[in-house]
Amino acid sequence: MRGEASRIADRESRDSLAPKLRDTRDEAWRIGNELFAITSLLDHNVHVERALTDPSRPAEDKVAVLNTLLGDQAHPMTMEIMTDLVGRRFSRVSDIANAVEDFGVDAMMYYADAQGTTLQVSIELAQLHSSLLNLPVVRSKLYDDSVSSETRVKFFRALFADKDFDKVTMRLAEHATCNLRNRRYLATIQWLINKFSRHMGESMVTVTTATPLTDEQIDKLIAIYSKKVGRGVHINSVVDPTVLGGMRVQVGDEVTDNTVIAQLDHLQRTVKATA
Structure with missing residues (x-):
């Protein structure tokens, strides 16, 4: 559970940048994928997390770390989001990765909005969740951290090869097994369903x-x-x-x-x- 400082940082950052992220429309697909990649990078490198969340470190130093990590390859909106986040205070160093992931999901939702597929993605995520409810062995393979993320993603693709899921559904479902983030697979899918439901009202x-x-x-x-x-x-x-x-x-x-x-x-x- 996130501390109060992290919840405030996450909420204020997303509220302030939501209009800009929404306006990226088709570009939100690229931004979301970049943010998911950064989430994974942070999850697997606590030293980077500490460098980006150290309250005693000047904001300019943190931005310099970002520039070293991302260079000029990242979308300007991705860089703006990350610059905003490193300027905020987090309860725990790992909470910055949670905030980045939240932005990544937001980007995917805005991309779905731009494509007119938001409801479709929400329904498909619910169908995915329902199809796995009575398959505990299959579910366990999707969050088996004893095998590589590539193996889990390959298993997911083979499992649902006959489903004509939207590209956003597939990306979110693959993110859930590619980067486990100490969560069970269905818990992540349910979290995504809840986020889409709130987004649609x-x-x-x-x-x-x-x-x-x-x-x-x-x-x-x-x-x-x-x-x-x-x-x-x-x-x-x-x-x-x-x-x-x-x-x-x-x-x-x-x-x-x-x-x-x-x-x-x-x-x-x-x-x-x-x-």
Whole structure:
């Protein structure tokens, strides 16, 4: 959890630079990728993190470190973001990497906005999350730090090769396994879903059923969950015949599983426990 100083630094920096980052439109793709690369660099080099967050070090020295690291290769907006961040105070040295990653995700969201695919990416991330819920072995391979990041990314691409995901969905999903950042894979995907939901001003409600929902069912779910969360919701309907019947509903980190398969699993565990 970030300390108060880090939360303030992150929020103020993003609030001040959001309009400029949003205005980069198609260039936001490049900026987001650069920021993800810098996040990884910081995560793997604590000496650089310390050099960029040392409160006793003049801001000019920190900018000089940035120039050495990035040279003239980085997009001007990337450099402006990093210059702003190193001029702020962080609770812990590692928190600057969190702030850079946040900016990277923001850039990807603004790129999706420019392409008109923001809702599509949000839905695809929810579909990805739902598809992995009952695959613990697969999930564990996506955050297995005993293998290289290249191996994990290659595994992800092979796993979802038949999915026609948007390029932003793919980039975010690959970032989640390429740079683990001490998080489990699904936790990162859920974090991304939540960020997109807040960005759109809606909450994503993923509903998994054995057969497609009717329009009447969708309208009813929208009414129920809009009232429950106090804001507009989007229903992401996922059809999974293996659940047999019933419904699994996920809103943020909260999952309500009333599917037949979940009830059978619960019954089996109960029988084993009492045997």
